[in-house]
Amino acid sequence: MSHTDGPSKGCSNQPGKNKQGPIPYDSCSVTFRDDQPLRLDSGETIAPYTIAYQTYGTLNEQKSNVILICHALTGDQHVANDHPLTGKPGWWDVMVGPGKPVDTNRYFVICSNVIGGCMGSTGPSSPNPANFKPYGLDFPVITIADMVRAQASLIDYLDIDTLFCVMGGSIGGMQVLEWAASYPQRVLTAIPIATAARHSSQNIGFNAVGRQAIMADPDWHNGRYYDHDKRPSKGLAVARMAAHITYLSEEAMQEKFGRNLQDRDKVTFGFDADFQIESYLRYQGFKFVERFDANAYLYITRAVDYFDLAADHASKPGDSLADAFKDTKTRFCVVSFTSDWLYPTVEARTIVKALNAVAAKVSFVDITSDKGHDAFLLNEPEFFDAIRGFLSSAARQAGLQPAPVGDRS
Amino acid sequence: MSHTDGPSKGCSNQPGKNKQGPIPYDSCSVTFRDDQPLRLDSGETIAPYTIAYQTYGTLNEQKSNVILICHALTGDQHVANDHPLTGKPGWWDVMVGPGKPVDTNRYFVICSNVIGGCMGSTGPSSPNPANFKPYGLDFPVITIADMVRAQASLIDYLDIDTLFCVMGGSIGGMQVLEWAASYPQRVLTAIPIATAARHSSQNIGFNAVGRQAIMADPDWHNGRYYDHDKRPSKGLAVARMAAHITYLSEEAMQEKFGRNLQDRDKVTFGFDADFQIESYLRYQGFKFVERFDANAYLYITRAVDYFDLAADHASKPGDSLADAFKDTKTRFCVVSFTSDWLYPTVEARTIVKALNAVAAKVSFVDITSDKGHDAFLLNEPEFFDAIRGFLSSAARQAGLQPAPVGDRS
Numbered sequence: 001m002s003h004t005d006g007p008s009k010g011c012s013n014q015p016g017k018n019k020q021g022p023i024p025y026d027s028c029s030v031t032f033r034d035d036q037p038l039r040l041d042s043g044e045t046i047a048p049y050t051i052a053y054q055t056y057g058t059l060n061e062q063k064s065n066v067i068l069i070c071h072a073l074t075g076d077q078h079v080a081n082d083h084p085l086t087g088k089p090g091w092w093d094v095m096v097g098p099g100k101p102v103d104t105n106r107y108f109v110i111c112s113n114v115i116g117g118c119m120g121s122t123g124p125s126s127p128n129p130a131n132f133k134p135y136g137l138d139f140p141v142i143t144i145a146d147m148v149r150a151q152a153s154l155i156d157y158l159d160i161d162t163l164f165c166v167m168g169g170s171i172g173g174m175q176v177l178e179w180a181a182s183y184p185q186r187v188l189t190a191i192p193i194a195t196a197a198r199h200s201s202q203n204i205g206f207n208a209v210g211r212q213a214i215m216a217d218p219d220w221h222n223g224r225y226y227d228h229d230k231r232p233s234k235g236l237a238v239a240r241m242a243a244h245i246t247y248l249s250e251e252a253m254q255e256k257f258g259r260n261l262q263d264r265d266k267v268t269f270g271f272d273a274d275f276q277i278e279s280y281l282r283y284q285g286f287k288f289v290e291r292f293d294a295n296a297y298l299y300i301t302r303a304v305d306y307f308d309l310a311a312d313h314a315s316k317p318g319d320s321l322a323d324a325f326k327d328t329k330t331r332f333c334v335v336s337f338t339s340d341w342l343y344p345t346v347e348a349r350t351i352v353k354a355l356n357a358v359a360a361k362v363s364f365v366d367i368t369s370d371k372g373h374d375a376f377l378l379n380e381p382e383f384f385d386a387i388r389g390f391l392s393s394a395a396r397q398a399g400l401q402p403a404p405v406g407d408r409s
Numbered sequence: 410m411s412h413t414d415g416p417s418k419g420c421s422n423q424p425g426k427n428k429q430g431p432i433p434y435d436s437c438s439v440t441f442r443d444d445q446p447l448r449l450d451s452g453e454t455i456a457p458y459t460i461a462y463q464t465y466g467t468l469n470e471q472k473s474n475v476i477l478i479c480h481a482l483t484g485d486q487h488v489a490n491d492h493p494l495t496g497k498p499g500w501w502d503v504m505v506g507p508g509k510p511v512d513t514n515r516y517f518v519i520c521s522n523v524i525g526g527c528m529g530s531t532g533p534s535s536p537n538p539a540n541f542k543p544y545g546l547d548f549p550v551i552t553i554a555d556m557v558r559a560q561a562s563l564i565d566y567l568d569i570d571t572l573f574c575v576m577g578g579s580i581g582g583m584q585v586l587e588w589a590a591s592y593p594q595r596v597l598t599a600i601p602i603a604t605a606a607r608h609s610s611q612n613i614g615f616n617a618v619g620r621q622a623i624m625a626d627p628d629w630h631n632g633r634y635y636d637h638d639k640r641p642s643k644g645l646a647v648a649r650m651a652a653h654i655t656y657l658s659e660e661a662m663q664e665k666f667g668r669n670l671q672d673r674d675k676v677t678f679g680f681d682a683d684f685q686i687e688s689y690l691r692y693q694g695f696k697f698v699e700r701f702d703a704n705a706y707l708y709i710t711r712a713v714d715y716f717d718l719a720a721d722h723a724s725k726p727g728d729s730l731a732d733a734f735k736d737t738k739t740r741f742c743v744v745s746f747t748s749d750w751l752y753p754t755v756e757a758r759t760i761v762k763a764l765n766a767v768a769a770k771v772s773f774v775d776i777t778s779d780k781g782h783d784a785f786l787l788n789e790p791e792f793f794d795a796i797r798g799f800l801s802s803a804a805r806q807a808g809l810q811p812a813p814v815g816d817r818s
Contacts, residue, residue: 042678141678201662201686202654208687209651211680212694216643218627234625242618242651245611250750253610259717267715269451269550271620271707275714277610278617285621298680305684306676308668341659 007032007157025081026055029120030157038115038150041312044140048129051154052120053077053112056096057104063160065400067102067391068151069111070168070175073243073300074292076119077111080104085291094379101388105403106395107164114175115150116142116300118293125226125293135295137223142299144171144307148178155186164398165391167191169376170343171300174307177351180332181313181324189394191387193335194376196347197321197354198308203342206246207301210239214294223295236294237285244284249339249372253277310354321350322357331361333390335383337375338368363390416441416566434490435464438529439566447524447559450721453549457538460563461529462486462521465505466513472569474809476511476800477560478520479577479584482652482709483701485528486520489513494700503788510797514812515804516573523584524559525551525709527702534635534702544704546632551708553580553716557587564595573807574800576600578785579752580709583716586760589741590722590733598803600796602744603785605756606730606763607717612751615655616710619648623703632704645703646694653693658748658781662686719763730759731766741771742799744785744792751782772799 011028029052032038037047054077059066069079069092080096082089096102096109113121116139124139155163166179166187173195180190199207214220217235221228245253257277261267264274273279313324332355336348345366355362365386369375375383395402420437438461441447446456463486468475478488478501485492489499489506505511505518522530525548533548564572575588575596582604589599608616623629626644630637654662666686670676673683682688722733741764745757754775764771774795778784784792804811 044678137680141680198668200659201666201668201684202657202659204668204684205650205654205662205686205690208682208684208690209647209654212643212650212691213622213625213647215680216622216626216647234621238618238622238625238647241614241621245614245618248611250609250611253614257610259607259610259613269453271546271550271624271711273617275610275613275617277614281614281617282621302680 007036009157027081028053028055030154032153032157036153038146038153040140040146040149041143042140046115046122046140049115049122049150050120050126051112051115051122051150053110053154054079054081056080056109057107059108059160060401064162064164064398065107065395066155066160066163067107067109067165067167068155068163068179069096069102069109070147070151070166070172070179071111071114072168072170072172073304074240074288074297075172076117077113078119079109079111083291086287091377094377095384095387099403101384102167102391103403106400107391110154110158112151112154114147114300116147116296116303118296121150123293124223124295124299134226136226137295139295139299141302141306143303143312144174144178145182145312147303148175148182151175151179152183152186162186162188164400165189165191165394167193167387168195169193170195170373171304171307173343174304174309177309177324178307180328180330181309184325184328184330187330188398189331189333189390191333191335191390192351194337194340194343194373195351196343197310197324197351199304199306200347203246204305206242207305209242210301211298213238213242214298217294220294223298225294231289232294233289236289236292236297237282239297240288240292241281241285244281246342247372247374249341249370251339252370252372255370320357321354325355325358325360328355328358328360331394333363333365333386335365335367335376335386337371337373337380337383338366339370340373340375342373416445436490437462437464439563441562441566445562447555447562449549449555449558450552451549455524455531455549458524458531458559459529459535460521460524460531460559462519462563463488463490465489465518466516468517468569469810473571473573473807474516474804475564475569475572476516476518476574476576477564477572477588478505478511478518479556479560479575479581479588480520480523481577481579481581482713483649483697483706484581485526486522487528488518488520492700495696500786503786504793504796508812510793511576511800512812515809516800519563519567521560521563523556523709525556525705525712527705530559532702533632533704533708543635545635546704548704548708550711550715552712552721553583553587554591554721556712557584557591560584560588561592561595571595571597573809574598574600574803576602576796577604578602579604579782580713580716582752583713583718586718586733587716589737589739590718593734593737593739596739597807598740598742598799600742600744600799601760603746603749603752603782604760605752606719606733606760608713608715609756612655613714615651616714618651619710620707622647622651623707626703629703632707634703640698641703642698645698645701645706646691648706649697650690650694653690655751656781656783658750658779660748661779661781664779729766730763734764734767734769737764737767737769739769740803741769742795743771743773744795745773745775746778746780746782746784746789746792747775748779749782749784
């Protein structure tokens with residue numbers, strides 16, 4: 001398949017810009033034109049559409065060393081390089097880099113911003129070709145499968161047939177499951193982490209709270225805030241605060257913040273952030289609005305609500321989650337964390353049971369951690385060992401060369 | 410103590426107005442004038458102040474059959490009569506009434522609206538005597554102990570020495586604990602239900618989200634919305650939605666709502682309330698703002714954040730929760746619910762351990778329920794049996810007459 005006359009591309013190699021050390025990476029984007037529209041589950045299409053992505057490491061000759069990382073709700077493609085807006089290290093730089101569990105000396109890592117996002121891929125803040133103004137709510141509602149379909153078009157464009165691994169946490173994990181179910185022949189191994197095969201009622205509830213907070217902000221202007229040169233920052237901050245509680249565990253919060261006061265000896269008998277936890281959550285909300293588009297938050301949370309892998313892949317009434325993985329050859333490593341209450345271990349077990357029911361190759365690791373859902377982003381040695389071990393074993397089986405000794409690490 | 414020249418009072422006996430049957434009750438209020446200010450933990454005072462309360466049943470001659478019920482965050486004094494604003498049955502009418510676990514044929518039940526509330530007791534929407542406008546944020550920040558101090562002034566006013574029982578759930582349970590710690594000689598039995606001896610970090614976080622949602626609403630006007638003839642309804646609704654999730658259990662939500670769609674066969678690919686859980690939470694938010702004052706929500710949640718019984722009653726460094734109950738003669742029945750994650754069973758155990766450490770008389774009942782925190786408001790037979798049994802046994806010990814047979818029930 002040749003795209004020479006089709007998509008337009010742009011890449012900027014920016015080696016050495018990282019505080020973390022010399023991880024070379026490419027900042028790229030590809031735009032698919034009107035003749036290659038993205039077909040959505042809703043029946044609508046998006047055209048043109050752009051996918052912004054980063055790559056780390058070197059693609060081998062056989063193109064057999066590709067790891068696709070899928071990012072979570074508020075993540076983006078900046079996995080292991082300093083973030084262009086915040087200047088902070090990439091969201092998974094503990095996991096991805098030379099000599100790290102996802103070893104960029106050995107693997108070629110790709111991560112793209114999800115469709116519907118706000119870091120370069122087409123989303124509600126992108127210009128609507130109908131009027132060249134930002135889409136706002138005229139952007140079609142997307143699904144996890146739509147995100148994956150867009151990623152698949154990127155992988156096609158890069159002329160890559162098979163992904164050595166697709167991995168990701170949280171709704172990144174949902175994308176991993178969707179990849180395995182939709183493109184089983186293209187996914188050699190899959191690592192869904194801290195995730196679920198369908199969004200629970202309680203989680204839909206939390207998303208609904210976040211969306212209502214945004215939509216209650218008069219600066220939201222029914223999604224047309226771009227035209228008013230406003231942003232619904234207060235509503236988005238409240239949404240982030242509520243969501244952030246679900247990312248931590250009760251015990252970790254209690255241990256880290258407890259009832260400690262923030263920069264004071266006693267309570268003020270007022271409504272300031274007396275407690276550290278209040279101050280922390282307000283700060284999280286405040287920082288978040290600097291880098292995230294409120295409409296993108298609406299669209300991505302909606303995609304998550306809609307995710308129900310069993311229902312989406314049922315070909316006949318009564319089909320179960322196992323049927324979504326029928327005849328899969330993919331080797332799975334399902335990871336959960338004991339204190340994650342957003343996507344608790346029982347959700348991982350449900351996935352594992354479904355995989356077992358179709359005799360899939362599956363490892364299951366329930367990592368003991370008190371860090372809640374966010375554990376997948378943090379330095380958890382047991383977790384890293386599991387990922388490193390699984391990838392190394394799968395790489396050996398796939399005949400991948402070991403990482404060159406002393407090279408670039 | 411004579412109050413003849415002191416407080417002003419008003420009562421309206423309204424027997425038979427209940428849909429639920431002929432429970433006679435009194436709707437009363439008492440106003441303490443400037444010479445009897447309410448002294449607050451903050452060092453400030455409130456004067457004058459009004460306590461609005463309901464009574465059910467008949468006070469016996471010895472005044473020994475009084476049960477004081479303490480209401481939760483968004484509850485009020487309308488325990489077992491139809492609510493004057495919503496027309497709905499009282500919030501605990503399953504528990505309180507003739508022949509019910511809290512048998513109004515036997516006990517004289519009192520419930521007063523908390524200070525800081527919005528159903529007749531003085532709160533931020535009450536007129537500030539300084540300018541006769543609603544207090545707004547000029548109302549002093551109150552604590553659970555302040556609420557209890559106001560209740561004690563009501564009990565004094567009614568010339569009642571000893572309470573046969575103080576009972577309540579959630580932050581009503583905090584008031585129960587505060588009563589037992591502050592007025593041990595006046596509390597014969599205490600039933601703290603679905604509560605904790607201090608508000609956890611996570612729960613402070615959820616309260617902070619609710620308050621930020623209210624304060625982010627431009628109709629809040631820095632608490633002066635009364636002057637603008639506005640109400641921060643959208644912000645308050647978001648606060649209620651977020652809090653409501655914490656009142657239910659994940660399993661009950663999943664069972665009741667799951668991923669069921671609301672009045673439709675398939676998702677709309679839009680931002681309407683596609684799912685039943687979304688529709689339910691929006692409705693809860695929408696209904697709540699009709700009956701509750703946003704500033705009262707700020708003040709009461711703040712009082713809850715500040716609650717830390719051990720710290721508040723520590724007379725020297727190193728004092729533990731047990732010291733708050735030292736030398737108590739009160740007989741306790743501590744109740745928790747297995748699926749309550751707002752005040753989980755471990756919080757009840759902490760209270761029980763502290764009581765055991767001072768050799769207090771304590772029963773502990775952990776009720777198996779999938780209904781989450783809200784279980785204390787619902788028809789839970791095992792819970793009712795426990796309350797009925799504990800009260801009957803304590804009443805026998807206290808020499809209370811059994812309920813007259815066939816009388817008014």
